[in-house]
Amino acid sequence: MKLILTADVPNLGAPGDVVEVKDGYGRNYLLPRKFAIPATRGAEKQVEQIRRAQKARQIRDLGHAREVAGQLGDLSVTVKAKAANDSGRLFGSVTPAQVVDAVKAAGGPVLDRHAVEVSSSIKTVGTHPVTVRLHPEVTAELQVAVVAS
Structure with a gap:
């Protein structure tokens, strides 16, 4: 199956x-999650638009990625969860979009939510590690403190 990646x-x-x-990978994973579109003649014309949009959000180069990683390492990021029970378990989970908003609120750089990887879903109050893919060669580890509001 021939596809054009959108993410x-x-x-x-x-x-x-x-x-x-392979057909199953494309049909069952990439297409439903909007990571790709079928490669048709019309879609191939959209490739340049997709690349321009990605370039606008992308870290410029390796040096810039390392600079952003340094900024992230110095940040104290706190995410306020809407509710938690008495034992500290959240009634939902913390999403990458919430992490991006918390980084921005803490005075950090603007990140793409797709670059934020939450290894296991964050469903408890406390400090959790989050990985941010800034560049193919640079990843930053970020400690996110989750508090109940």
């Missing part, structure tokens, strides 16, 4: 890349 997919490609994948 960065680890070990597959970047937005705008035309890739050949």
